[in-house]
Amino acid sequence: MTDIDTNKPRAGISRDKAAEPELGQGPIDGFRYNSADFAALEWEQMWTKVWLVAGRVDQISDPGDYITVPIGSESILCSMGSDNKIHAFYNVCQHRGNLLVSAETGSLNGGDFTCAYHGWRFDNDGTLVWVHCEEDFPQGNPCGKRNLVEIPCDTWGGFIWINMDQECKDLFDYLSPVSEHLDCYQMEQMKRTHWVTLEGGFNWKVVQDNFNESYHLPFVHPQTVTVMNEHYSGCQFDMYPTGHCRMLMPGGGPGPQYKGSYEKTFQGLQEDFNFWEFDPSPFKDDLSALRVALQKHKRKAGAEKGYDFSLYSDEQLTDHYHYTVFPNVSFSMKPDGCIFLMAYPHPDNPKKCFFNMWYLTKFPEGAKEYYSNSMRDWVSVDQQVEHETGKVGEISCGHGIDQDVAIWSSQQQGLNSRGYRGEYMPYQERRIRFFHENIDRYLSSNTDK
Ligand code: FES
Ligand SMILES: [Fe+2]
Numbered sequence: 001m002t003d004i005d006t007n008k009p010r011a012g013i014s015r016d017k018a019a020e021p022e023l024g025q026g027p028i029d030g031f032r033y034n035s036a037d038f039a040a041l042e043w044e045q046m047w048t049k050v051w052l053v054a055g056r057v058d059q060i061s062d063p064g065d066y067i068t069v070p071i072g073s074e075s076i077l078c079s080m081g082s083d084n085k086i087h088a089f090y091n092v093c094q095h096r097g098n099l100l101v102s103a104e105t106g107s108l109n110g111g112d113f114t115c116a117y118h119g120w121r122f123d124n125d126g127t128l129v130w131v132h133c134e135e136d137f138p139q140g141n142p143c144g145k146r147n148l149v150e151i152p153c154d155t156w157g158g159f160i161w162i163n164m165d166q167e168c169k170d171l172f173d174y175l176s177p178v179s180e181h182l183d184c185y186q187m188e189q190m191k192r193t194h195w196v197t198l199e200g201g202f203n204w205k206v207v208q209d210n211f212n213e214s215y216h217l218p219f220v221h222p223q224t225v226t227v228m229n230e231h232y233s234g235c236q237f238d239m240y241p242t243g244h245c246r247m248l249m250p251g252g253g254p255g256p257q258y259k260g261s262y263e264k265t266f267q268g269l270q271e272d273f274n275f276w277e278f279d280p281s282p283f284k285d286d287l288s289a290l291r292v293a294l295q296k297h298k299r300k301a302g303a304e305k306g307y308d309f310s311l312y313s314d315e316q317l318t319d320h321y322h323y324t325v326f327p328n329v330s331f332s333m334k335p336d337g338c339i340f341l342m343a344y345p346h347p348d349n350p351k352k353c354f355f356n357m358w359y360l361t362k363f364p365e366g367a368k369e370y371y372s373n374s375m376r377d378w379v380s381v382d383q384q385v386e387h388e389t390g391k392v393g394e395i396s397c398g399h400g401i402d403q404d405v406a407i408w409s410s411q412q413q414g415l416n417s418r419g420y421r422g423e424y425m426p427y428q429e430r431r432i433r434f435f436h437e438n439i440d441r442y443l444s445s446n447t448d449k
Pocket of ligand 2: 210217221404
């Protein structure tokens with residue numbers, strides 16, 4: 001949403017605390033993670049009724065450009081139409097059901113989508129334009145009639161979103177208030193500079209549960225305790241009626257509970273200090289003052305490095321703004337980009353899923369090549385990044401996310417055990433309960449979500 005007077009995105013993210021929802025206490029059992037029946041119900045009642053990310057808008061900029069995206073047992077075809085609108089279709093030929101397009105991405109270059117089986121052709125708006133032996137159909141020529149089956153498609157934040165429910169609500173309403181909060185990041189200007197998909201031996205909810213709590217940080221990511229206030233007492237957790245959540249966690253130094261040395265903190269933040277040419281030595285005896293000093297320094301030094309921080313609050317320059325969008329998206333916002341994570345269900349095995357890790361980079365205006373401090377690497381604005389795919393352990397998603405990924409397979413094994421009695425969670429993990437209750441809301445109802 002933009003400010004009507006200035007036509008500029010709103011500055012800063014609202015830090016207003018959301019009202020706490022009333023949550024139940026029933027156990028979140030293992031069967032939710034390993035039952036084929038439960039997965040089938042999720043598919044029918046939830047996956048086919050929610051807005052899902054299919055790709056980035058800049059993947060299909062010209063008419064005839066297309067991508068295909070596997071979502072559970074479906075393949076979705078997104079194509080830039082001659083009307084300069086993105087259309088989304090089930091990727092299935094309307095003759096006798098062959099998968100129409102097998103490539104992950106491509107361009108028609110003025111041609112049509114042509115089925116490999118009997119040659120039926122569909123244009124980039126999904127209209128059937130040519131069939132072999134058109135005079136031989138007693139029921140009438142199918143051209144213009146047996147078109148591709150189109151589904152709702154919209155864009156926000158530079159993402160292509162699709163929904164398999166023809167009666168779905170508007171995307172912006174669905175995403176509220178996350179869409180308003182993240183307006184200042186202008187994510188539509190970000191470029192995907194890292195794209196990994198891992199096939200993992202764990203249910204998709206294992207992934208989203210993990211990103212809905214920070215209780216694991218001292219153990220899975222021990223490096224975090226020296227550089228951020230990971231303790232729940234210093235964080236804010238918000239749950240919204242639309243099913244989305246967020247966590248605000250102070251960064252730029254540890255919390256007051258940290259009893260370690262300043263050397264460890266300085267070591268953990270060393271690359272940031274170097275990048276920002278920041279001298280931390282005055283803060284050896286007072287780490288609590290480090291965060292604000294770093295914010296002030298970045299604010300001043302940002303422009304020299306080509307950043308535009310004018311839309312960010314001071315907290316956004318150091319802190320962790322972590323959002324989870326129902327059902328399967330997590331964003332972790334940084335001043336120069338975002339880590340973007342999603343898990344999609346496996347077509348037929350509830351104990352597996354596809355985990356996607358993207359890094360989206362915000363390039364300073366006019367920059368073609370850019371050193372991303374978050375990525376610790378040079379990235380290019382002009383190239384579509386290569387899609388790396390493999391199994392867990394074969395490809396890195398970066399050190400921090402690799403630590404998360406490493407735990408999920410062993411958790412799935414435990415969730416399958418007859419000895420697992422359901423979770424026993426502290427209050428700080430309540431976003432997980434909220435997440436599961438939102439799933440249940442879909443599973444038990446056909447009414448408006
Ligand atoms: S199934 Fe596509 S043309 Fe026959
Ligand atoms: Fe983690």
